[in-house]
Amino acid sequence: MKKNKLNKTPKQIKKEQKYLEKFGIPYSEINTKENKAGKLTYLKKLKPYFKGEGWQISLVIFLCVLLIGVNILSPIILNIFTENLLDSQFEKALIFVCILVGSYIAVDTLRYLSNIICYKIINRVILRLRRDMSDSITRTKLEKYNQSSSGDILNRLNYDPKELYGSIDILMNFGKIFVHIGRLAMFFTFSIYIGIYMVVAGVIIYIIPNIISKKYKNPIRIRDAKVSDRYQTINNEMVKGIRDIKGLNITSIFLKKLNKNLKYSHNSNNSLQFANETTDQFSLAMLNIFSLGGYVLSVFLIMNDMFSVANFITLFSYDFGIYNAFMNMATIKDQLYKMEISTKRMMEFFDDKEYPKESFGNVELKNIQGKVEFKKVNFKYENNVIFKNLSFVVNAGECVGIVGKSGEGKSTILSLIPKFFDIDSGKILLDDIDNRKLSQNSLRNAISIVLQSPYIFNASIKENLLLAKEDATDEELVDVCKKAHIYDFILSQPNKFDTLVGEGGVILSGGQRQRLAIARAFLRNSKILLLDEATSALDNKSQGKIKQTIDNMKGTCTTIIVAHRLSTIVDCDRILVLDDHKIVAEGTHKELLKNCELYRNLYQTEENKAE
Numbered sequence: 013m014k015k016n017k018l019n020k021t022p023k024q025i026k027k028e029q030k031y032l033e034k035f036g037i038p039y040s041e042i043n044t045k046e047n048k049a050g051k052l053t054y055l056k057k058l059k060p061y062f063k064g065e066g067w068q069i070s071l072v073i074f075l076c077v078l079l080i081g082v083n084i085l086s087p088i089i090l091n092i093f094t095e096n097l098l099d100s101q102f103e104k105a106l107i108f109v110c111i112l113v114g115s116y117i118a119v120d121t122l123r124y125l126s127n128i129i130c131y132k133i134i135n136r137v138i139l140r141l142r143r144d145m146s147d148s149i150t151r152t153k154l155e156k157y158n159q160s161s162s163g164d165i166l167n168r169l170n171y172d173p174k175e176l177y178g179s180i181d182i183l184m185n186f187g188k189i190f191v192h193i194g195r196l197a198m199f200f201t202f203s204i205y206i207g208i209y210m211v212v213a214g215v216i217i218y219i220i221p222n223i224i225s226k227k228y229k230n231p232i233r234i235r236d237a238k239v240s241d242r243y244q245t246i247n248n249e250m251v252k253g254i255r256d257i258k259g260l261n262i263t264s265i266f267l268k269k270l271n272k273n274l275k276y277s278h279n280s281n282n283s284l285q286f287a288n289e290t291t292d293q294f295s296l297a298m299l300n301i302f303s304l305g306g307y308v309l310s311v312f313l314i315m316n317d318m319f320s321v322a323n324f325i326t327l328f329s330y331d332f333g334i335y336n337a338f339m340n341m342a343t344i345k346d347q348l349y350k351m352e353i354s355t356k357r358m359m360e361f362f363d364d365k366e367y368p369k370e371s372f373g374n375v376e377l378k379n380i381q382g383k384v385e386f387k388k389v390n391f392k393y394e395n396n397v398i399f400k401n402l403s404f405v406v407n408a409g410e411c412v413g414i415v416g417k418s419g420e421g422k423s424t425i426l427s428l429i430p431k432f433f434d435i436d437s438g439k440i441l442l443d444d445i446d447n448r449k450l451s452q453n454s455l456r457n458a459i460s461i462v463l464q465s466p467y468i469f470n471a472s473i474k475e476n477l478l479l480a481k482e483d484a485t486d487e488e489l490v491d492v493c494k495k496a497h498i499y500d501f502i503l504s505q506p507n508k509f510d511t512l513v514g515e516g517g518v519i520l521s522g523g524q525r526q527r528l529a530i531a532r533a534f535l536r537n538s539k540i541l542l543l544d545e546a547t548s549a550l551d552n553k554s555q556g557k558i559k560q561t562i563d564n565m566k567g568t569c570t571t572i573i574v575a576h577r578l579s580t581i582v583d584c585d586r587i588l589v590l591d592d593h594k595i596v597a598e599g600t601h602k603e604l605l606k607n608c609e610l611y612r613n614l615y616q617t618e619e620n621k622a623e
């Protein structure tokens with residue numbers, strides 16, 4: 013039957029596709045040339061993270077060489093001890109048994125020291141890697157977050173780096189291979205027949221686990237990584253959305269999704285465990301068979317005076333270890349493949365195609381005034397055209413509202429100003445400078461943005477506020493909280509500003525989260541303030557108070573407000589009306605009521621609801 017480039021028959025492909033479809037995993041994601049064991053391309057990319065570890069690595073190599081040397085000598089010492097014992101040379105035998113025990117102690121000590129140093133090296137490498145991964149994630153474009161699952165990102169950040177600990181086992185197994193090669197060479201000096209026999213047996217023992225790993229283990233690991241990402245995502249959603257899950261009474265739906273992935277993971281684990289046990293069982297069987305053959309051959313050689321009893325005892329003590337050297341070769345390949353998969357997933361963070369990065373210029377804004385201008389901006393998101401030749405100006409210190417029906421792109425306008433998304437053409441200017449030319453700090457520090465559903469971090473109220481300004485005084489905190497009308501709530505809490513709000517501000521109401529976010533924006537004191545439905549969860553009284561605060565800020569900072577509740581923006585200097593993704597009218601509230609039918613209808617609809 014004809015196979016493709018991945019060495020799979022059409023029947024195998026169809027069966028695997030059907031299996032993966034149950035869990036929403038595209039076949040193309042796990043069946044590519046990149047996912048096949050190759051030349052360890054990604055592991056090579058870890059080299060920069062070992063920079064500065066030269067002398068520690070040299071020390072580990074030195075210790076490993078000593079370890080190998082002592083290990084190779086131990087069977088020779090055992091052989092001499094056995095010969096002296098058989099010749100009734102008990103005093104000499106006692107000396108050599110002491111030397112033999114000393115060699116075992118030396119081996120354990122050298123192994124302990126090399127492991128300790130290795131773990132310190134790997135921990136430092138993982139620390140550097142995680143720092144770079146976290147930095148890379150913060151520079152990734154927002155659209156990637158919209159396309160990726162949180163489980164995928166979290167697994168790569170938390171679990172994949174731990175696979176690097178396997179490199180220590182690889183190093184130890186490499187050492188064992190050299191040890192047993194040395195011992196094998198020694199057995200060639202005892203008998204060339206025994207040496208040849210052990211080489212042939214070892215090669216056969218190596219082939220079996222290697223075939224099983226290639227055919228069964230490696231594909232399972234790739235699939236399991238994908239399912240693990242989805243399982244992690246569902247877990248995150250279940251924990252974060254537990255209140256909505258209970259409120260909507262959809263516990264059974266989430267458990268069904270979770271159990272579906274758990275079932276697949278369970279099946280994958282069973283398959284992998286079966287492959288592991290099958291490998292071990294075959295290997296153990298082959299070990300016993302070839303060991304028996306080696307003993308029979310040894311007895312035959314002894315009977316023909318071609319092998320000594322002392323040599324036979326030494327062989328009896330070490331033949332399993334020598335065979336294990338060949339098994340270790342398969343184990344190393346297996347471990348390298350696991351590390352390659354994890355390293356590939358980690359290195360994708362640094363791949364601009366997989367995780368495209370934000371780009372900024374190097375121009376610094378000095379003495380910013382706060383003027384914002386859209387000049388013939390074209391923007392599409394996922395092939396959907398949002399804006400075409402969008403142009404408008406917000407003067408420094410001006411307060412401008414943006415209104416329109418849902419889906420017109422009002423929030424998108426606010427996201428484009430701090431360059432959360434890249435426009436296709438045109439310009440967005442801050443103080444007449446293209447925002448693409450500005451440095452990240454210069455652009456983002458000039459802007460404060462409050463979203464409709466702001467994220468409140470799992471920390472105290474004070475710590476959440478200080479994120480905006482680390483060196484803020486207590487007086488400044490009190491002042492901004494009063495302006496955001498959340499100060500009275502804070503005072504009512506037992507721990508005041510030190511009150512822990514939980515993940516996502518879980519102990520706060522929607523309005524309290526919005527007011528805390530507004531206070532955080534006020535504390536930042538940027539020249540441009542963007543409010544995206546920032547008071548939608550507030551009652552009319554609280555909204556009126558914050559509206560008054562914003563009105564008092566006119567002239568001191570540029571404020572752009574997106575609102576469905578038009579009462580929020582009636583006092584703005586100007587209001588822009590969006591329709592069909594274009595600005596169809598602009599003016600004051602009174603002017604628009606008189607001249608813009610769409611605005612008038614929107615306002616009338618709100619008035620009717622209020623009644």
